[in-house]
Amino acid sequence: QTNGVEGKVVLITGASSGIGEAAARLLAKQGAEVMLGARRFERLESLTDEIRSAGGTAEYRKLDVTDPEDMEAFVNEAVEKFGRVDVIVNNAGVMPLSNLEERKIDEWNRMIDVNIRGVLHGIAAGLPVMQTQGGGQFVNVASIGAYEVTPTASVYCATKYAVRAISEGLRMETGRSIRVTLVSPGVTESELADSISDEHARAAMREYRRVALPAEAIAEAVAYAIAQPEGVDVNELTVRPAKDA
Ligand code: NDP
Numbered sequence: 535q536t537n538g539v540e541g542k543v544v545l546i547t548g549a550s551s552g553i554g555e556a557a558a559r560l561l562a563k564q565g566a567e568v569m570l571g572a573r574r575f576e577r578l579e580s581l582t583d584e585i586r587s588a589g590g591t592a593e594y595r596k597l598d599v600t601d602p603e604d605m606e607a608f609v610n611e612a613v614e615k616f617g618r619v620d621v622i623v624n625n626a627g628v629m630p631l632s633n634l635e636e637r638k639i640d641e642w643n644r645m646i647d648v649n650i651r652g653v654l655h656g657i658a659a660g661l662p663v664m665q666t667q668g669g670g671q672f673v674n675v676a677s678i679g680a681y682e683v684t685p686t687a688s689v690y691c692a693t694k695y696a697v698r699a700i701s702e703g704l705r706m707e708t709g710r711s712i713r714v715t716l717v718s719p720g721v722t723e724s725e726l727a728d729s730i731s732d733e734h735a736r737a738a739m740r741e742y743r744r745v746a747l748p749a750e751a752i753a754e755a756v757a758y759a760i761a762q763p764e765g766v767d768v769n770e771l772t773v774r775p776a777k778d779a
Contacts, residue, residue, distance in 0.1 A: 538761030540565030543616040545609065547599050547656060548626030550577040552724025553675060556749035557623060557756045562590035564757060569612040571597030572626065599626045599652030602659070609659040619663045621760055624656040624697075625675040631686040631739065632732035641731065642689045649693035653700060664712055669764070671713040673756050674701045678720045678774060686735040694718075705769065713767040715759040720774030722747045745775040 544561050548554040550572035562568045562585040570578045570592060578594035585592040593615050597608045612619050628648045630641040653674055664670025679687055680694035698716055705714040723746045730736045752773055759768040 542620040543567045544621040545569040546623040547571045550574040553749045553752045554625040556753035560753040567591040570594040600647040602655045605655040606659040621671045622660040623673045624653040630729045631735035650696045673715045676718045716770045718772040719752045745777045
């Protein structure tokens with residue numbers, strides 16, 4: 535009798551901080567073999583050391599999810615190290631909020647590249663491996679912004695609506711062999727708001743973040759979806775702070 539996570543090979547993008555880091559720690563503690571990816575690999579190195587010191591199994595590789603070849607190399611390295619890929623947690627994301635009239639075109643494109651293309655690259659790299667194995671699971675981290683649009687977040691929400699649409703489509707197309715879970719956090723403690731260059735949006739976010747959930751709360755949702763028995767596909771999990779903002 536296992537806990538449903540033990541022994542699974544779980545790849546996590548954006549594991550260098552926030553939700554990805556918390557998920558790596560929790561899943562490794564529950565016995566998963568974790569493969570960690572992000573650009574700040576020094577952080578991945580120390581997290582990997584920490585997990586190993588606690589008796590867990592972890593590997594890491596520097597990863598930029600906007601590069602499809604890099605994502606493929608990340609998945610290939612997991613296969614080399616662990617022999618298979620059970621779960622890919624497409625978690626990497628950025629959120630430089632601003633009103634559209636600010637015309638921060640580079641930031642719009644950055645969100646599209648990381649939040650949408652990054653997830654697609656994860657699917658492109660992982661799906662063939664999972665299909666060859668005869669099964670697997672994608673856990674795609676969206677947001678409550680995948681369900682509702684708020685001012686300053688038009689593009690961010692658009693990217694998260696896209697992640698939700700892609701996840702839904704992937705589930706329909708791959709039938710029973712591939713499980714697809716969308717995890718949508720409300721405001722959560724992390725470094726996500728650090729990328730906001732717009733003063734107005736930054737100030738609003740500071741207010742909002744007073745009620746933030748700990749990243750561990752979202753990690754628990756990710757672990758729950760992974761832990762379910764083979765025939766159980768948790769489609770969507772939305773997790774918000776209970777207090778009023
Ligand atoms: P963090 O900023 O703490 O973490 C984001 C992670 O994404 C970092 O590890 C970062 O690593 C990684 N990342 C960014 N760009 C790239 C890239 N090009 N290639 C690889 N990795 C990248 O924020 P969160 O933990 O909050 O964010 C995780 C996910 O949760 C995101 O998808 C976010 O949209 C979502 N989310 C968060 C909410 C919140 O309130 N915190 C609410 C709703 C959703 P590095 O910079 O080292 O590459």
